[in-house]
Amino acid sequence: MPRSVRTRITLLATSVTLGxxxxxCAAVYVGLYLSxxxxxxxxxxxxxxxxxxxxxxxxxxxxxEIEREIRxxxxxxxxxxxxxxxxxxxxxxxxxSDPEDSFPNPWPMVHTASGATASFEFFRDTHxxxxxxxQHVTFDRHGDVIVQAVYRLDRVERSLALCRWVCALxxxxxxxxxxxxxxxxxxxxxxxxxxxxxSARNVTAKQxxxxxxxxxxxxxxxxxxxxxxxxxxxxDAGVQRIQQFTADAAHExxxxxxxxRGTAEFALSQPRSVEQLSAVIxxxxxxxxxxxxxxxxxxxxxRLDAGQEPLRTEPCxxxxxxxxxxxxYRPLAADHGxxxxxxxxxxxxxxxxxxxxxxxxxxxIDNAIKYMGGPGRVTIEFSTSNGTSxxxxxxxxxxxxxxxxxxxxxxxxxxxxxRSASPADAPRSIGLGLAICxxxxxxxxxxxxxxxxxxxxxxxxVVLPRNIES
Amino acid sequence: xxxxxVEDEVGVASFIEGCLREASxxxxxxxxxxxxxxxxxxxxxxxxxxxxxxxxxxxxxxxxALRAEGVKAPVICLTARxxxxxxxxxxxxxxxxxxxxxxxxxxxxxxxxxxxxxxxAIATNPIRVGDxxxxxxxxxxxxxxxxxxxxxxxxxxxxxxxxxxxxVLTRYMILEKVWDMxxxxxxxxxxxxxxxxxxxxxxxxxxxxxxxxxxxxFVLRAD
Numbered sequence: 001m002p003r004s005v006r007t008r009i010t011l012l013a014t015s016v017t018l019g020x021x022x023x024x025c026a027a028v029y030v031g032l033y034l035s036x037x038x039x040x041x042x043x044x045x046x047x048x049x050x051x052x053x054x055x056x057x058x059x060x061x062x063x064x065e066i067e068r069e070i071r072x073x074x075x076x077x078x079x080x081x082x083x084x085x086x087x088x089x090x091x092x093x094x095x096x097s098d099p100e101d102s103f104p105n106p107w108p109m110v111h112t113a114s115g116a117t118a119s120f121e122f123f124r125d126t127h128x129x130x131x132x133x134x135q136h137v138t139f140d141r142h143g144d145v146i147v148q149a150v151y152r153l154d155r156v157e158r159s160l161a162l163c164r165w166v167c168a169l170x171x172x173x174x175x176x177x178x179x180x181x182x183x184x185x186x187x188x189x190x191x192x193x194x195x196x197x198x199s200a201r202n203v204t205a206k207q208x209x210x211x212x213x214x215x216x217x218x219x220x221x222x223x224x225x226x227x228x229x230x231x232x233x234x235x236d237a238g239v240q241r242i243q244q245f246t247a248d249a250a251h252e253x254x255x256x257x258x259x260x261r262g263t264a265e266f267a268l269s270q271p272r273s274v275e276q277l278s279a280v281i282x283x284x285x286x287x288x289x290x291x292x293x294x295x296x297x298x299x300x301x302x303r304l305d306a307g308q309e310p311l312r313t314e315p316c317x318x319x320x321x322x323x324x325x326x327x328x329y330r331p332l333a334a335d336h337g338x339x340x341x342x343x344x345x346x347x348x349x350x351x352x353x354x355x356x357x358x359x360x361x362x363x364x365i366d367n368a369i370k371y372m373g374g375p376g377r378v379t380i381e382f383s384t385s386n387g388t389s390x391x392x393x394x395x396x397x398x399x400x401x402x403x404x405x406x407x408x409x410x411x412x413x414x415x416x417x418x419r420s421a422s423p424a425d426a427p428r429s430i431g432l433g434l435a436i437c438x439x440x441x442x443x444x445x446x447x448x449x450x451x452x453x454x455x456x457x458x459x460x461x462v463v464l465p466r467n468i469e470s
Numbered sequence: 471x472x473x474x475x476v477e478d479e480v481g482v483a484s485f486i487e488g489c490l491r492e493a494s495x496x497x498x499x500x501x502x503x504x505x506x507x508x509x510x511x512x513x514x515x516x517x518x519x520x521x522x523x524x525x526x527x528x529x530x531x532x533x534x535a536l537r538a539e540g541v542k543a544p545v546i547c548l549t550a551r552x553x554x555x556x557x558x559x560x561x562x563x564x565x566x567x568x569x570x571x572x573x574x575x576x577x578x579x580x581x582x583x584x585x586x587x588x589x590x591a592i593a594t595n596p597i598r599v600g601d602x603x604x605x606x607x608x609x610x611x612x613x614x615x616x617x618x619x620x621x622x623x624x625x626x627x628x629x630x631x632x633x634x635x636x637x638v639l640t641r642y643m644i645l646e647k648v649w650d651m652x653x654x655x656x657x658x659x660x661x662x663x664x665x666x667x668x669x670x671x672x673x674x675x676x677x678x679x680x681x682x683x684x685x686x687x688f689v690l691r692a693d
Contacts, residue, residue: 282685292572293654327623328649331662359653366655430656 013182503527600692
C-alpha cells in the first residue's frame with residue numbers, strides 16, 4: 001500500500017480513468033462486432049432468398065447449367081467473398097458458385113438446416129472465418145435441398161482487428177494521460193496540505209501565536225486550515241489562561257507567605273514575652289488557614305476544570321441544606337446587623353451533590369454578609385420554572401459596580417481589592433469562591449447568575465436543572 | 471499508649487512526634503516503608519500513622535504487609551493527594567482512616583482517640599463535665615441542677631465538645647462534624663456560634679467550662 005496520499009490519489013485517478021476507458025472500448029467493440037455480424041447475416045439471408053428465386057425460376061432442369069450461370073453472374077472468381085451452394089438433404093454438394101470449392105463434402109452440419117427458417121453457422125477453413133446461411137427448400141423439380149450462402153468474414157475481421165487496435169491505443173493513451181493528469185491534480189490539491197504541515201510543525205507550546213496558512217480557495221483544505229487555526233486560537237487562549245492563573249496563584253500564595261515570614265522574623269528580632277510570641281503564633285495560624293484554603297480551592301478548581309471531581313448526586317432536599325447553612329450563619333449575620341430571611345414554607349428537591357451545593361450556598365451567603373458593608377437583609381427564595389430550579393440569594397448591600405460585574409467570575413478577582421486584602425489582617429476572601437461555585441453548578445448542568453444595582457444590592461441566582469419532580 | 475509514625479518528611483515526622491508525646495503517647499518513627507514494616511512487626515502499637523508516599527515501599531504496600539503479618543493496630547493514612555481513589559485504595563489496603571495534608575495536630579489526635587476508642591467503646595450516658603450534665607439520649611442538658619434549653623444544632627455542638635472532653639477541637643473539625651461543611655469559610659462563623667453556646671452554658675456560673683485555645687479552637691473542660 002503506497003503511503004503518500006499524493007501517490008494514492010494519482011493511482012486512484014489513473015485506475016478509474018483506465019477502467020472507464022476499457023469499459024467504453026469494450027462496449028464499442030462488442031457493439032461493432034454485433035452490428036457487423038447482424039449485417040452479414042441479413043445480407044446472407046437476402047442472398048439465399050435471391051439464389052432460391054433464381055433456382056425456382058430457372059427453366060433449365062439441369063443443375064450444372066444453373067451452376068454455370070451463377071458462376072458467370074458472380075464472375076466465377078475463386079475465393080470470392082460470397083459463395084452460393086446447393087446441397088441435397090444429406091448435405092452432399094450439388095452445385096457451387098466457387099470453382100475451387102473445398103468445403104467438406106458432405107456438409108457435416110446439415111442437421112442445423114432443417115426447419116422453415118434460415119439457420120446460421122460459423123466455419124473456419126485454412127484461410128479465414130466464414131459465415132454460412134442455410135435454408136431448407138423443397139423444389140418441385142429438385143425435391144428437398146439446402147440452399148447455402150457463404151460469406152468470407154475477412155473484411156469484418158479486419159474491421160474488428162482495427163477496432164481492437166484503436167481501442168488498445170486509446171486505453172494506453174488514457175493511462176498515460178490520466179496518470180500525469182492525476183499527478184498534477186494530486187500535487188495541486190496536496191500543496192496547501194504540505195504548507196499546513198510545514199507551519200503546524202513550527203507550533204510549539206512557546207509559539208502558540210503561529211497560525212497555518214489559508215489557501216483562500218474556500219475548499220475542504222481551506223476549511224481544515226480555518227479549523228486548525230480556531231483550535232490553535234482556543235489552545236492559545238487556554239494556555240494563556242493557565243499561565244495567568246498560575247501567576248495569579250503564585251502571587252496569592254506569596255501574600256500570606258510574606259506575612260508569615262515577616263511576622264516570624266519580627267518576632268525573633270529581639271527578646272519577646274510569651275504573650276507577644278503567642279500572639280505572633282496565633283496570627284501565623286490565621287495565615288496558615290488562608291494558605292490551606294487557597295491550596296484546597298486551587299486543587300478543587302483544577303479538578304473541576306479537568307472534569308475529575310466526581311459528583312455524588314442524590315435526590316436532596318435543597319431547602320434543608322440552605323436552612324442548615326442559614327442556621328450556621330445567622331449568629332454571624334446578626335452580629336453585623338444583618339437579617340437572614342428564608343421563607344420557611346417553600347421547599348425544593350433536586351438531584352445534587354449535597355456537599356458541593358452546601359459549599360456553594362455557604363460561599364454565597366458568606367459573600368453577601370461580607371460585602372454588605374452595614375446592616376441589611378439577605379433574602380433567600382426558591383422558585384421553579386420549566387426545566388430549572390432557582391435559589392435566589394438577594395442582599396440589600398452596596399451592589400457591584402457595572403464595570404466590575406463582568407469580572408466577578410474571574411479567578412482571583414476581588415471587588416474592592418483594597419478592603420479585602422488589607423495588610424493588617426489576613427485576607428478574608430481569596431477570590432476563587434465564585435469561580436468554584438460556578439464550576440460546581442456547571443458540573444451539575446446548572447449555572448450561576450449575578451445581577452446587581454449599585455447602591456441597591458446584589459441578586460445571585462443558583463440555577464439547577466430540575467431533573468426530578470419536587 | 472504507643473504509636474508508630476511512618477513518615478519520610480523530617481519536619482512533618484517531628485511535629486507529629488512532638489504532639490503525640492505531649493498527649494502522653496510513646497512514639498517510634500520510621501523514615502521509610504521497609505523500616506515501618508519492620509517496627510510494626512516487632513512492637514505492639516496502639517496506632518500507626520502512615521504516610522502514603524514513602525521511599526522504598528509506599529504506604530499501600532506497608533498496610534498490606536502489616537495486615538498480612540496479622541498486625542491489628544488501627545492505621546491512619548496521611549496523603550497529600552486527596553483524590554478519592556487514593557482514599558479508597560488506602561482504606562481497601564486495610565487502613566482505618568485517612569487524613570489529607572495539611573492537617574492540624576488537634577485533628578490528628580482526635581482521630582487517633584476515635585480509632586483507639588472504637589475498639590473499647592463504652593457509651594457513657596449521661597456525660598458529666600464538672601457540674602454540667604448532658605443526657606445524650608433524652609437530649610437534656612442541665613448545669614448545677616438548672617435546666618438549659620438548647621436548639622438542636624447547639625446540642626449537637628455541645629455533645630461533640632463533651633464527647634471530646636479535655637481535647638481541643640479545631641474550627642474546621644467543628645464545621646465538618648456539626649454543620650457537615652468541608653471547607654474553611656475563613657470568616658469567624660464558628661466563633662460566633664461558640665459565643666452563643668457559651669452564653670447559655672457558662673453565663674452566670676463561676677467557672678467557665680468552654681475554653682478558647684487561641685489560634686487553634688475550643689475545648690470543653692472542667693479545670
